Amino acid sequence: MTGVLSAFLHELPALRDRSIVGIFTNFLTLRVSVFAPSGDFRMKLMPDDSSLLHDFLEQGSGAAFAAIVSRYLPMVYGTALRTLAGDRHAADDVAQQVFIALIANAGRLTQNRSIAGWLHGTAHNLAVNRIRSDRRRAEREQEAILREDTNAAVSAIGDE
Secondary structure: OHHHHHHHHHHOHHHHHOOHHHHHHHHHHEEEEEOOOOOOEEEEEOOOHHHHHHHHHHHOOHHHHHHHHHHHHHHHHHHHHHHOOOOHHHHHHHHHHHHHHHHHHHHHHOOOOOOHHHHHHHHHHHHHHHHHHHHHHHHHHHHHHHHHHHHHHHHHHHHO
């Protein structure tokens, strides 16, 4: 990876003076592929998120949506997993819900070049909602158990 990065920096001298964040942003935006043993590099411009969403909406391109999912699934799953304190099954569910929400909201997100922030925020919010929902369910179940025990105790006293 270091060789590819140094070759990338050699090919694009203008990036040498930029911040490390800018360099890595550009490095991630451009896929560097080595095709020839002579070291000749060709840059393939990866489509931005709005292009992929547009292809998905207008043409029903499953490949475009799959590209978005493969690009952002690690970030979405990681956000959900951290928010849910390591609960992998719940993180899986949240990640699925995030991409379902993306399908539902894709039309209004096509104006954004990157949807990373929206996906991250949605993953976090859905994970927090999951925590709240699980907590409320546990409280309701505990109340039902206490009510059942109380009713059984009252019935036992009434039978005596």
